[in-house]
Amino acid sequence: MSKQFVNRDREVDWLKSQCEENGLPVLYGRRRVGKTALIEKVISNRKSIYFLADQRPEKKNIEGLQEEMANHVDEDLFRQANFDDWVELFREFVNRIDSEIVIAIDEFPYLIEQNSSVPSIFQKIWDQILKSEDVSLILCGSSVRMMENHVLEYESPLYGRRTGQWKLEPLSFKDFSKFYQESDFEEKLKFYTLLDGIPAYILKTDAEKSFKWNLENKVFAKGSFLSEEAEFLLKQEVRKPANYFTILQAIAEGNTRYGEIVNSTGLNKSTATKYLSNLQELHIVQNEYPVTQNKEGRNALYKLSDNYYTFWFNTVYPNKGMIEQGKTKKLLEKTEERIRHLTAESFEKVCRQFVANNFDVGKVGRWWQNQHEIDVVGIEEQESKLILGEVKWRNQKTGMKLLKQLENEAELVKWGGKNRDIDYVLFSKSGFTNQLEQKAGERSDITLYTPDKILKEWN
DSSP, rough: OGGGGGOOOHHHHHHHHHHHOOHHHHHHHHTTTSSSHHHHHHTTTEEEEEEEEEEEEEHHHHHHHHHHHHHHHTOOOHHHHHOOOOHHHHHHHHHTOSSEEEEEEEHHHHHHHOOTTTHHHHHHHHHIIIITTTTTEEESSHHHHHHHHIIIIIEEEEEOOOOOOEEOOOOOOOHHHHGGGTTTTTHHHHHHHHTTTTTTHHTSSSSOOHHHHHHIIIIITOOOHHHHHHHHHHHHHOOSSSHHHHHHHHTTTTTOHHHHHHHHOOOOHHHHHHHHHHHTTTEEEEEEOTTOOOSOSSSOEEEEHHHHHHIIIIIIIGGHHHHHHHHHHHHHHHHHHHHHHHHHHHHHHHHHHHHHHHHHHSSSEEEEEEEEEEEEEETTTTTTEEEEEEEEEEOOHHHHHHHHHHHHHHTTTTSSSSOOOEEEEEETTOOHHHHHHHHHHOTTTTTEEEEHHHHHHHO
């Protein structure tokens, strides 16, 4: 399997089944996550048409799809015809095919931007033209907000017509690490802290070179893709980016509560609320609640949706002047401590993924109350089972103090009742003291994990 398809088996199988059943599947997810590559892999051995919509006027997009259809039927008369609407284009095309075919329209939201009636138009195309034919129609989009609001929302004309939907997510660290086979755990983690699980970003790095080399040549180099990408994406999504960038930098630097964001940015509350709402709709910012909390409350924390944005707003955006001047060496020194901190946060994320993947729990997240916080919490409602974990990314062994602290904080976690079953899981970069290892050997409710053990169990 090619690198782009590390552990995309479920997604490939799903989209293949949709095509085999002549369905109307909806595929969406953030930019660069691998949607187009997934479509191309599935349709590569089928009779198919792939069309990438763009921001040109609607007539130009109709002509673009017409050209792809004309190439398929190899008919100059069809190529030269003048179609003013989508319905007539599809009707004439279907009249010219005699076998099963997949039609994939990528960046479908661009068509909606040009004509808000496009969802209704494609409902008509499906109902009156394609539904009874051996045709599959894949609708794909990177604007998560547009896809959810105009294609997947209950009121959308296409809501009842879609035969399936899949939001493509970034790769987990487990699968991400397979791209950097020659690196040790710490190097893999640093790459993950920079790139998250975004395939397009992974392919912009040189896996045979060190993280530091990639940072210097692929991120802190003027004009490099990873240096410009975040700004490029955000300017595509918002019209007046200045306030958005101010908010995102504040969150990236650790101002995760609403009041902290307002104070840090200097924006008034109504403005901050509006921009935060927009960023949440764009899935660039998300709310986080204690995992044991059943309903959304007032104690939400705001966080950026992926590691790349966090890394970029911590290291690239505040230092664009140094990048412009080519002061790469100084920038590497300046950001060293900050990157170490981001890597520690990323390790917590990896440990939560590990618990979700390797323990019998239904939900995994964090927990906090006032000044108390637990890094990893997994819950299984039916069995009233609670997993509590702490994570340490430091150059010294972890001892009994952390276990006792976690046991004390367990009393504050009001979940599961008196008969709940609690297991303790500790993660440490540098291993554990003999006393703690001995205690874990005596008690079945304590499990200790080093990075090597995490990778071993995942593999």
